[in-house]
Amino acid sequence: MGMWLVLVLFCISRADFTVLPMGVMGGVDDSDLSGYAVASTSLPGHYVMCDAGTLFAGISKVLSSHTASLVLGGVDDELQFLRENIHAYLISHAHLDHVAGLAINSVDDSKKPIIALNSTLQNIANHIFNWQVWPDFGPKGLGTYDYWEVSSYIPISIPSTPLTVLGFPVYHSYPYLSTTFLICDEEENCVLYFGDLGPDSIENKKVLSQNGNNTDLARQVWTKVAPKVLEKRLHAIFMESSYADGVADDKLFGHLTPKWLMEELRALSEEILKLDPTATGALQNINVVVTHVKPVARENIREKVKEQLAAQNIFGINFIFPEQGNAFLVGSHTYSPYPTSPSLSWWVITLIAFVSLLFLTTLVFAYLLYRRQNKQQVVDYYDE
Secondary structure, eight states: HHHHHHHHHHHTTSSSEEEEEEEEBSSSSSSBBBHHHHHHEEEOEEEEEOOOOHHHHHHHHHSSSHHHHHHHTTTTHHHHHHHHHHEEOOOOOOHHHHHHHHHHHHGGGSSSEEEOOHHHHHHHHHHHHHHSSSSOOOOOTTTTTEEEEESSSSEEEEEEEOOOEEEEEEEEETTEEEEEEEEEEETEEEEEEEEEOOOOHHHHHHHHHHHOOOOOOOHHHHHHHHHHHHTEOOOOOOOOOOOOOTGGGGGGGOOOOHHHHHHHHHHHHHHHHHTTTTOOOTTTTEEEEEEEBBBBBTTHHHHHHHHHHHHTTTTEEEEEETTTTTTEEEETTEEOOOOOOOOOOOHHHHHHHHHHHHHHHHHHHHHHHHHHHHHHHHHHHHHH
């Protein structure tokens, strides 16, 4: 047990963010849809949700794992975690696989903000919290949620956390927007979370054909975060790969495959090299969390995506395939699954941690006292 606690503290000391995957898939199983709780390791247990396709089932998964006691800060109840440990929602877009958990659990939730693009907030207000599809839990109705419009220029402080967030519009499938969130701690360490994303080159062709503009919205995100990569301040990128390679471009419906995911990361590399032409290995070991894989009956699409990304991984990226309920830690080019522990209550683990710390302190004090006495004996010997 003592060694387990040392392992936990060691892993946390090397990381800046704790991630709880509440849901990791892109469809079919409505108990495992997109949703990731992110917290700074400087203030454990204070989370912001990145999308909320699944909530309650994901919290239950975490609670049932051995990681629950420390990851959740002593909470042993799903509703308590929902009310007390989630302090805001970052919603990339209002498709059901990203907001179903938010809507269903709103009845039991506590007051907090939903942070999103104005278009996403309007979709939530007009089509979900509208008294017809679901009761209005927004600011003009029951008031559980406030609507905060995210900015790409002015960071928003997330309540009760040391985190801030910027939001950048990207195309899911033109003209429908999704969002990329840049979440940073007080030391400017960050994670980048993409909701659903269509390949920039495909979506730009649609834009050009309809209004003659070339937006390159995803490229603008890469331009923004390239300095963070060079500073080793970007600790993880959450990106989707809904399908395996082989799906025709006109059947992607605003999603990525391994080929297109790598194209986006190549665009990031190009922006980095514009800043520093010598930084050819800047993406080596950077964490990319692969999200939103869509299950297909009788086919293991996730394994195909893994194999295809591994075969195309020219940058040496650390691709992470999260499992629902299994917490993990990310730092600067570091990743570790959250250490598992015996199923003990929070208070028992706290007591063991305190006793272990007291024991170690006593050992150090006894050693220092021994050294001091031994040194004094040596001095006395020579004085004689």
